Amino acid sequence: MDIQELKVKSFVTKYNKEKKALISILQNIQEEYNYLPQEALRIVSETLNIPLINIIGVATFYRAFSLEPRGKHLVTVCMGTACHVRGGPKILEEFERKLNIQAGETTKDKQFSLEIVACLGCCAIGPVVVVDGDYYAQTTIRKVGSILKKYMKIKKKNESN
Amino acid sequence: MKATKKIKTIKDLNQTIQSYIQKRKSEKRPVLTVSAGTCGQARGSLKVIASLKKAISKEKLEDKVKIKVTGCHGFCEAEPNIIIQPQDIFYQKVKPKDTSDIASQTIIKNEIIDRLLFSDPISKKTVLKEDDISFYKKQKRILLGDNALIDPTDINDYLSIGGYSSLTKVLSKMAPEEVIEVMKKSGLRGRGGAGFPTGYKWEFTRKAKDTSKYIICNADEGDPGAYMDRSLLEGNPHRVLEGMIIGAYAVGAEEGYIYVRDEYPLAVKHISLAISQAEKMGLLGKKILGTDFNFRIHISKGAGAFVCGEETALIASVEGRVGEPRQRPPFPAMKGLWKKPTNINNVETLANIPLIVEKGADWFSKIGTKGSKGTKIFSLVGKINNTGLVEVPMGITLKEIIFDIGGGIPGEKEFKAVQTGGPSGGCLPKEKLGLPIDYEGLTEAGSIMGSGGMIVLDENTCMVDVAIYFLNFLRDESCGKCLSCREGTQRMWEIVKDISEGKGKEEDIQLLKELAQTTKDASLCGLGQTAANPVLSTLRYFRDEYMAHVRDKTCPAGVCKELITYLIIPDKCTGCLACIKVCPQEAISGELKKVHVLDQEKCIKCGACFEVCQFDAIKIE
Known part of the structure; x- marks a missing residue:
């Protein structure tokens, strides 16, 4: 992936090059590139005058950031308490089996990344799964396959176009 | 919404508020209110709204009815729901295909659609009005009630229920010290978990001598299983803003931050919109309403770290650093954000402020118990019939919440425990159901109030598994600064995990207790100091269950994978092939209408x- 220096710099200048905005800048970069490319972090380090090691520190401390490229579709399984007691871990295991990856990994074809989240705050409708921002309520092991299929279809559609 | 005009004086704002109140009163058209918080949207409320609009226009009713989209009403079980005024009809679990009937039958012919009414699990009756549902009967919804009345994306709708009139009262008639006195007298305590009296907290920051001060709204609702702050930010963001502006006036802050979880996209959207509307109206900015009071608010988004709910870690995160807590004192009221005096309040705490200003400290302090005043919102979730957000007066018993409001346990299962207070809290057994809920009572029983998560557990929940769950969460979320917390949570997790896998020894229980004490004593912040609570409380009340795992190598609840087996009951198996189709391991074999066989060698216990299985032919042993 090409990292555009200008793009990254525009995120930094958007926050007046203030050091306190580091987390927001990283969030912007991740939104743009789907992860935090090393090159982008170097640019941030130089422009904000923060040592790279401190930036890596922040990037690895917060769960939301990824230093690895993520798949086209992001599957997030909620691991909140309410989802847990209603079978959340079994749902995660089914996703792991179906995608043949562990939580935190991306499929080889770069189509899906599987992640867990501590709680999405939709506890009443658990177990909850979010794919690319779409919420799926009261998921069951059986529903996992059909949820994934929906996004595989999108993939095929786009390819045929 | 029309373009907002800047309001320059307190008098003008009062007039504007009055005009919107009148406008609401004079609304004679039927109003269809659709709830569309995150839960509602997850259940399809946006599709319902779209098809409702179509149905209304098909019947040519566009000018004759008003559709109002609101945040969450709290009764998540019934989402998406539609309330129709003036009859007050409550339709639940509405699907897009139902909307044409709603328009043609209920709106035009004034007929009730029976299939959309709620069937109460307690009274076993079909209920017409929301107020008649047992879920709402024992609640006192001073905070959540307004969610159903307003469109959270429209500041004028908030004005139409008298919103921002507490701000005009404060700015026109009260000195900052007077506001603080009212809060002290009201007895309001922090709703984020620790329960520190809000008025005193404000006073510390007020009295701190410095040129600039800050106020922070802590919306980093990190406790898994709690979502009342999300609901307030999504459904009534201006109430939180009004509370924050009054707080800033009281403590003398000119700048404020709302630190909100990035996992709550809709809450971020609504609160951001509310800030820009308040700025345009002149309720934020320089010389607010013609007074000398200046105040502006920034949003700071979290990035997924539970420890950032702790105030010193939160401050570090707002400053753009790694969210590690630091030693207190100095407290943030003395040295907080950029070493300036900083006051931090939780979302629910701030939402209480405009009400206390409006109705007075005496009104507020009449609700609740001696030491805990007002109401508290709990998220009643887990193995419970009526899931949702419940707002109750302090002092109500656990039993009333779980059985009278929550409608008990689904599937006629036995109640086992209720987990309160998130990862810092504990599990309370059946014997504690009579406990009146307040800060002190819950602490004495071995749990805490926390931010208000209330997860109900039934006979199929394993308490050892619950302990593993929280320890896993805590070892993951421990920032690693203190060795006692970093290693303590890790080792406790390993020990309990061994127990769940049948590898536990009797002396492990004693070792766990020692580790728990050390983690508690030697850690810097609340995360480590309370990390042992889930273990200690489950050990205190459910020791037998631990011993079954250790001595008999069994999991009585049938949860711990290493200790259970799935079996097919031949008498019940109809040979329908359903399990064969879903088994990922091809561990089940058999033919149609013949009893199936499960190969234990291949089974991964998924x-x-x-x-x-629809015939209860699979059992767990």
């Missing part, structure tokens, strides 16, 4: 067959 539970797919158990879930799919």
